Each structure stands twice: as C-alpha cells, then as structure tokens.
Amino acid sequence: MKVESLIFDMDGTLWDSAANVAASWSEVLERQADVDMKVTEADIKSVMGMPMDAIADKLFGAYSEDRMTQLIDACGDYENEYLREHGGVLYDGVEDTIAKLSGSHRLFIVSNCQSGYIEAFLDYYGFGKYFKDILCWGDTKVSKGESIKILMEKNGIEDAAYVGDIQGDCDSARFAGIKFIHAAYGFGSVKDKDAEINTFAELLDVVE
Structure with a gap:
C-alpha cells in the first residue's frame, strides 16, 4: 500500500496507557468528597477511543452535567501530568x-x-x-x-x-x-x- x-x-x-490512566483518575476521585468510586484499568479500556464527553457520561453519569464536566476535566488534566512522568506501555x-x-x-x-x-x-x-x-x-x-x-x-x-x-x-x-x-x-x-x-x-x- x-x-x-x-x-x-x-x-x-x-x-x-489504561493502567496508568486508571491510577491517575483514582487519585483525583479519592480527593472528591462527593465521589465514592474507583476507576479500574478495565473501566478505562472499556471507553478507550470514545470522545471525552462520552466517557464522562458513561463513567460519571450519576452526577449532574456540570459535575460530570468538572470530574472529567480534573481527571484529564491530572492524567496528562501523570503520563508525562510515568508513561504507559x-x-x-x-x-x-x-x-x-x-x-x-x-x-x-x-x-x-x-x-x-x-x-x-x-x-x-x-x-x-x-x-x-x-x-x-x-x-x-x-x-x-x-x-x-x-x-x-x-x-x-x-x-x-x-x-x-x-x-x-x-x-x-x-x-x-x-x-x-x-x-x-x-x-x-x-x-x-x-x-x-x-x-x-x-x-x-x-x-x-
């Protein structure tokens, strides 16, 4: 070709990068007083390839639209820092x-x-x-x-x-x-x- x-x-x-993405997101969620959940490697793999707004809806759909946006933004920002330091596979x-x-x-x-x-x-x-x-x-x-x-x-x-x-x-x-x-x-x-x-x-x- x-x-x-x-x-x-x-x-x-x-x-x-699923394992390290899950690790970084779990760190963020642990700091949220209103959130009682962890994100696993399997969770991340299940949404790989989806746009970030669709991922937010799938993983954080129990929260209000504004809160979903806050959570996905916080997770994404910290994820970038984490991966810049730790990489992936x-x-x-x-x-x-x-x-x-x-x-x-x-x-x-x-x-x-x-x-x-x-x-x-x-x-x-x-x-x-x-x-x-x-x-x-x-x-x-x-x-x-x-x-x-x-x-x-x-x-x-x-x-x-x-x-x-x-x-x-x-x-x-x-x-x-x-x-x-x-x-x-x-x-x-x-x-x-x-x-x-x-x-x-x-x-x-x-x-x-």
Missing part, C-alpha cells in the same frame, strides 16, 4: 518503526483524547521529532473523522492511511476518505480494512 502520509490513533495502536517495535517510517512518510496523530494527552506521550518518549502535526477531540470538539479531515486540510494531505484498532477508527478513516490499516493487536475488531498488522513493525512491510 503506497501512501504519502500516515495518521495514527493512540490507544491500542501506539501504546496502552509502548507496543513492541513502535520506536524503531516510527523512526524508519519518518524517513519515507509524513507522520501524524489524531485521537479522541483531551488536549495535552498526545503531548504527554510525545514528551515522555521523545517522539515529537517524528511527527509533523497532531490533533485531538480536546482541540476540535468534533468527531474523529472530522478531526482527521481538519488535519488533512491544514497539512495539505491528499494520500494517507489511518492506523487504528477499533471499528470507530475505521469509520473515521472512511468518513475522511482515506485508507484504513487495522492494528489487530489493539482493543477491538474491525469489519472493514485495507490492511491488517499483528505487530507494529509489520507496518513497514504494508506501506513500503
């Missing part, structure tokens, strides 16, 4: 493969996360040098498919593939009119794809 640019999902594609082969791909492709990231999350990932691993641009739900407040289109227009991208792990990623790629590569080692299955990788390093064989 020959494409000029590659756009990456984050969770389930580049890394698994990087999938095997990501650093070497990204370094090689950056020599032949323009690389980007689009995620449904809060602002600052992608930056925390890039800062922790020192990957900022490999990516030309990033965009997330926290920046645009629109769907991932729309965010992909915004990023493409901004960077003059005409020929690209999106690499992600769940059906929502595939749907977003189709919405943006680009190819989709399924990271089958991630969090979900996909009905429609142009290619599939079972390890991150396999991406080299798919696109080069």
Whole structure:
C-alpha cells in the first residue's frame, strides 16, 4: 500500500496507557468528597477511543452535567501530568518503526483524547521529532473523522492511511476518505480494512 502520509490513533495502536490512566483518575476521585468510586484499568479500556464527553457520561453519569464536566476535566488534566512522568506501555517495535517510517512518510496523530494527552506521550518518549502535526477531540470538539479531515486540510494531505484498532477508527478513516490499516493487536475488531498488522513493525512491510 503506497501512501504519502500516515495518521495514527493512540490507544491500542501506539501504546496502552489504561493502567496508568486508571491510577491517575483514582487519585483525583479519592480527593472528591462527593465521589465514592474507583476507576479500574478495565473501566478505562472499556471507553478507550470514545470522545471525552462520552466517557464522562458513561463513567460519571450519576452526577449532574456540570459535575460530570468538572470530574472529567480534573481527571484529564491530572492524567496528562501523570503520563508525562510515568508513561504507559509502548507496543513492541513502535520506536524503531516510527523512526524508519519518518524517513519515507509524513507522520501524524489524531485521537479522541483531551488536549495535552498526545503531548504527554510525545514528551515522555521523545517522539515529537517524528511527527509533523497532531490533533485531538480536546482541540476540535468534533468527531474523529472530522478531526482527521481538519488535519488533512491544514497539512495539505491528499494520500494517507489511518492506523487504528477499533471499528470507530475505521469509520473515521472512511468518513475522511482515506485508507484504513487495522492494528489487530489493539482493543477491538474491525469489519472493514485495507490492511491488517499483528505487530507494529509489520507496518513497514504494508506501506513500503
């Protein structure tokens, strides 16, 4: 598959941050007098890939809309600080493969996360040098498919593939009119794809 640019999902594609996200959120919730709950790694994995407002509704739906917003904002802000210090679980082969791909492709990231999350990932691993641009739900407040289109227009991208792990990623790629590569080692299955990788390093064989 020959494409000029590659756009990456984050969770389930580049890394698994669920355990540390759960740890950071639980710290925040323990400090809330009106909250009697903990967030587990399984809870976080169950909402990976969803926009932050949808995550708030699912996990904090018992609270008022204003309180949900306060809680998700507090959790997201502290999560960014926590991940910048502690990182997550990087999938095997990501650093070497990204370094090689950056020599032949323009690389980007689009995620449904809060602002600052992608930056925390890039800062922790020192990957900022490999990516030309990033965009997330926290920046645009629109769907991932729309965010992909915004990023493409901004960077003059005409020929690209999106690499992600769940059906929502595939749907977003189709919405943006680009190819989709399924990271089958991630969090979900996909009905429609142009290619599939079972390890991150396999991406080299798919696109080069």
